Amino acid sequence: MADNEQQEEQTTPVASGLGGRGMIIAFVSVVVLMETAMFFFFIPNAEEVSALAEERLVASIQQSENDAKKKIQDENQIKECTIGKFGETFSPQDTELTYRVEIEVYGLVKEEFADEFQTEFDEKQGRLRTAIRRKIRNSDLEELSKNNLGLLERRILTECNHLLRDDLLMGVGFTSYQLIEQ
Structure with a gap:
C-alpha cells in the first residue's frame, strides 16, 4: 500500500502540472488573440496610412509655401530712412533774386538692406549731403517748382546710389518742401 500511495502522489503532481500548463497556454492564447484583434481594429490599413501620409505631405507643402511667401514679403518690406x-x-542764373529751399529728404530702402544702408550712410554722410546740396543749387527755378520735384528726386536718387556701394535706395522723397523768395 505504501507503494500505491507513492505512485498516486507521483501521478497527482503530473496531473496538476498539465492543468497549470493548460492555463498558461490558454492565457497566452487569449493575450495573442487580444493583440491580434487590437491590431486589426486600432491600426489603420494601408489605404488609411497612405491617405494620412498624403494629408501630412500636403499640409507640409502648404506650410513651406506660406513660410516662403512670408519671407519674401518680409524681405520686400520697404522702410523709410531719413537722409536729412x-x-x-541760391540765386538762379537768369535772375538776381535770391531763393531759399528747405527740404527734408527721406530714402526708401528694402527691409533686408536697411542695416547695410545705415552703415554706409553713416560712413558717407558728408559726401551724400554735399552731393544733395549741389543738386539743389544746380537746379533751375522751374525744376524746383512743386510740379517738377520728380526730376530733383530722380537726380538725388541717382547721385546717392552712385555714392553708395550698391544701389540700396529704391526711391527718394521729400517730407517737407518749401521754396521761399528772399
Whole structure:
C-alpha cells in the first residue's frame, strides 16, 4: 500500500502540472488573440496610412509655401530712412533774386538692406549731403517748382546710389518742401 500511495502522489503532481500548463497556454492564447484583434481594429490599413501620409505631405507643402511667401514679403518690406534736412540759399542764373529751399529728404530702402544702408550712410554722410546740396543749387527755378520735384528726386536718387556701394535706395522723397523768395 505504501507503494500505491507513492505512485498516486507521483501521478497527482503530473496531473496538476498539465492543468497549470493548460492555463498558461490558454492565457497566452487569449493575450495573442487580444493583440491580434487590437491590431486589426486600432491600426489603420494601408489605404488609411497612405491617405494620412498624403494629408501630412500636403499640409507640409502648404506650410513651406506660406513660410516662403512670408519671407519674401518680409524681405520686400520697404522702410523709410531719413537722409536729412537741407536749407539752401541760391540765386538762379537768369535772375538776381535770391531763393531759399528747405527740404527734408527721406530714402526708401528694402527691409533686408536697411542695416547695410545705415552703415554706409553713416560712413558717407558728408559726401551724400554735399552731393544733395549741389543738386539743389544746380537746379533751375522751374525744376524746383512743386510740379517738377520728380526730376530733383530722380537726380538725388541717382547721385546717392552712385555714392553708395550698391544701389540700396529704391526711391527718394521729400517730407517737407518749401521754396521761399528772399
